[in-house]
Amino acid sequence: MAQQYRVLIGKPGLDGHDRGAKFIARALRDAGFEVVYTGIRRTAEEIAAAAIQEDVGAVGLSSMSGAHLRLFPAVIEALRLAGAGDIPVLGGGIIPDEDIEPLHQAGVEAIFTPGTPVDTIIEAFRSACCKHYRNRP
Amino acid sequence: MNIRELLQQLHRGDSRSIGRAISLVEDQNPAAEKILAGLDQARIERSLILGITGPPGAGKSTLTAGLIRQLRKLDHRVGIIAIDPSSPVSGGAILGDRIRMMAHALDREVVVRSMATRGRLGGLCASAGAAVRIMAASGCNTVIIETVGVGQTEMDVIGLADMTVMVLAPGFGDDIQAMKAGILEVMDLLVINKNDQPGAEKLALDLGTVFATAEDREIRLLKTVASEDRGLELLLERILLLEKKYRQGSTFLHRRQHSFALETMDWALEMLRPRISRLIAADSGTDPRLAAHEIIDKLGQEFGK
Numbered sequence: 527m528a529q530q531y532r533v534l535i536g537k538p539g540l541d542g543h544d545r546g547a548k549f550i551a552r553a554l555r556d557a558g559f560e561v562v563y564t565g566i567r568r569t570a571e572e573i574a575a576a577a578i579q580e581d582v583g584a585v586g587l588s589s590m591s592g593a594h595l596r597l598f599p600a601v602i603e604a605l606r607l608a609g610a611g612d613i614p615v616l617g618g619g620i621i622p623d624e625d626i627e628p629l630h631q632a633g634v635e636a637i638f639t640p641g642t643p644v645d646t647i648i649e650a651f652r653s654a655c656c657k658h659y660r661n662r663p
Numbered sequence: 664m665n666i667r668e669l670l671q672q673l674h675r676g677d678s679r680s681i682g683r684a685i686s687l688v689e690d691q692n693p694a695a696e697k698i699l700a701g702l703d704q705a706r707i708e709r710s711l712i713l714g715i716t717g718p719p720g721a722g723k724s725t726l727t728a729g730l731i732r733q734l735r736k737l738d739h740r741v742g743i744i745a746i747d748p749s750s751p752v753s754g755g756a757i758l759g760d761r762i763r764m765m766a767h768a769l770d771r772e773v774v775v776r777s778m779a780t781r782g783r784l785g786g787l788c789a790s791a792g793a794a795v796r797i798m799a800a801s802g803c804n805t806v807i808i809e810t811v812g813v814g815q816t817e818m819d820v821i822g823l824a825d826m827t828v829m830v831l832a833p834g835f836g837d838d839i840q841a842m843k844a845g846i847l848e849v850m851d852l853l854v855i856n857k858n859d860q861p862g863a864e865k866l867a868l869d870l871g872t873v874f875a876t877a878e879d880r881e882i883r884l885l886k887t888v889a890s891e892d893r894g895l896e897l898l899l900e901r902i903l904l905l906e907k908k909y910r911q912g913s914t915f916l917h918r919r920q921h922s923f924a925l926e927t928m929d930w931a932l933e934m935l936r937p938r939i940s941r942l943i944a945a946d947s948g949t950d951p952r953l954a955a956h957e958i959i960d961k962l963g964q965e966f967g968k
Contacts, residue, residue: 555755560779565762572768579775581682
C-alpha cells in the first residue's frame with residue numbers, strides 16, 4: 527500500500543481570512559492527502575503541538591495580514607523547541623517578492639503567492655512529505 | 664527506528680512517540696505488531712474507553728471538548744481519537760474535529776489524534792482500537808473515540824467502547840424516528856445537545872419512549888448546551904457513575920472480551936482478504952455465493968497442508 531500522506535494546514539496569528547487555507551486544504555484532500563485543519567487564530571506553539579500529536583509529514587501555513595515574516599519563522603522555532611524541527615514548513619498568502627528569500631533563509635521549505643498554480647502547491651507538499659517520511663528516524 | 668525506545672517514550676507520555684506509534688499501526692507497518700505487543704496492559708485495563716457518536720452536526724466535537732474540560736478538572740489525562748470520513752474518490756480527507764478542541768492544544772495531558780476512515784464503513788477506522796490502546800498505555804485515564812457523523816447503522820463504536828454516548832440535537836426529525844428502531848436502546852447514555860434550540864422539548868418527549876422505566880430515563884437521558892458548557896458536569900458525573908457500576912458488575916469485563924473478539928475477527932478477515940482476492944481472480948463460477956463456497960473449501964485445503 528502506498529504511504530498515505532498527512533499534512534496540517536493552519537493559520538497563525540490574528541488574521542481571520544481563511545479562504546485561501548480552506549481552498550488549499552480541499553485541493554490537497556482531492557489530491558489524496560489527509561489534511562488536519564486547525565482553523566484560524568492559532569499561536570505558533572499550538573500549531574507545533576498539533577503537528578506533533580498528529581504526526582504530519584508537513585505543515586502548511588497561510589497568512590494574509592503581512593505578519594508572515596514573524597509568524598512563519600515562529601512556527602519553525604516552536605517545532606524546533608518541541609523537538610520536531612525535522613517537520614517541513616511551507617507557507618503561502620499575500621507575500622511580497624522581497625520577503626521570499628528571508629523566509630527561505632528562516633527555513634520555510636516553499637513559498638506560494640496568489641499566482642502559484644495549485645498543482646505546483648500540491649507537488650511541493652508531496653515532495654516535502656516524501657522527503658520527511660524517507661529521512662525520519 | 665528503535666521500537667524499544669519508541670515504546671519507552673510512549674509509556675512516558677511523549678506526544679511525538681504516541682503520534683508515531685499510531686501512524687505505524689495505521690499504515691500497517693511491519694513494526695506495528697511489536698509496538699502493540701509491548702503496550703502496558705494494566706494501564707489499558709484501567710482506562711475508560713468512551714464512545715461519542717451521533718448524526719453530523721449534532722455537536723459531537725463541541726461536546727467532546729466540553730468533556731475534556733470536565734475530565735481535566737478531575738486531573739485525568741485524556742486521549743481523543745477523532746474520526747472523519749475519507750473521500751471514496753481521492754482517498755484524501757479533511758480532519759477538522761480538532762478545531763473545537765484547540766483550547767487544550769498546549770495541555771500536555773490532552774492528546775488528540777485525528778484519523779480518516781480509509782475506506783472502512785461503520786463509523787470507525789480499522790486502526791481505531793489500536794490507537795485507543797496506544798493512548799491508554801501512554802497513561803490516558805480516559806480515551807474518547809469520536810466517530811464520524813452517523814446515520815442509522817454505522818454503530819461499530821458500540822463494539823469497541825466500554826460505554827457509548829449518543830449525541831442528538833433538535834431539528835433532525837425523521838432521522839431520529841428511524842434511529843429509535845434499535846440503535847437508541849443499545850446506547851448507554853443519550854444526550855440532547857443544543858437543548859436551548861426550538862424542538863428540544865419535543866425531542867425529549869420522543870426519546871423518553873425509548874427507556875423501559877422512568878428511573879432509567881432519569882439516569883440515561885441528559886440535556887446539554889455544549890457550546891455554552893451547560894450540562895457537562897452532570898454528564899461526566901453520569902459517565903463515571905455508570906463506569907463504577909459496570910466495573911463492579913460483569914458488564915465491563917464482558918464488553919472488553921466482546922470487543923477483543925470483534926476486533927480479532929475484523930483483523931483476521933482483513934488478513935485473509937488478499938488471499939481470497941487471488942482466488943476470486945482465478946475463479947469464474949456461475950454464482951457468487953457458490954464461488955465463495957469453493958474458495959472457502961480451497962482455503963481449507965491450503966490450511967490443511
